[in-house]
Amino acid sequence: MFQSFHLRTTAVTLLVFVLVCFYGCTGCGKHTDQSQAYNFAEIKGQVSEQNQVNTIRRWLFIGADGRKAAISEIVTVTDLWGHKSSETRFLHEYLYNDSLFVFDSGDSTCFQLAMANAGFPELNLLPYSAWWLFVNPGKNENIHADTITICGYNCIKKRIDNGFLWTFGDNSMAIESISIGFSRTESITRIVNDTILPKGIFIHPLGYRELIPAGEKSL
DSSP states (O other): OHHHHHHHHHHHHHHHHHHHHHTSOBOOSOBOOTTOOOSEEEEEEEEEOSSEEEEEEEEEEEOTTSOEEEEEEEEEEEEETTEEEEEEEEEEEEEETTEEEEEETTTTEEEEEEGGGOOHHHHTTOTTSOGGGTSOGGGOOOEEEEEEEETTEEEEEEEETTEEEEEETTEEEEEEEEETTEEEEEEEEEEESSOOOOTTTTSOOSSOEEOOOTTOOOO
């Protein structure tokens, strides 16, 4: 019951988000100011494993105070002996202080992750999460000489565990990684520099069951 409720409400909410953000000013030109920020971005990518291909669309929102939230639509196509099946789920993630909250419509669960205590090896265990949009790219200084232009921003390439992250200032712009049978390729495809963010994007949604790590008690 909760799953169908979240799928319906999230799909409608996403439509509203896209319509609202469509009227913003898309950043298309060349950008060199490292302090320049945006408050909405659309991301497209793919996470693949042995028998599954997961097509991902994400919508990233950045508040005036620097808070970040992301809504992700994940379409999973499974191919077992020529029989294909498809499933759609949504993730709602936001960063509050140092904690990343992840709400999954697939099983109506949520969990909390302390970003300061999570390195790239641990984060790679979350192949469907938008965690790479929430990390501080400055935590890794293994910079490569090659650059790439993403939505007009000249991005530098940084080595992370089992992959690479392309960044502009304090913003992650694209990722490529291979970890534990998963391969991930994602990139920002559209940026809006000035738009009105939807209300409630940074608010804890209701109707989710909290996952408690083994050995810990619920607050």
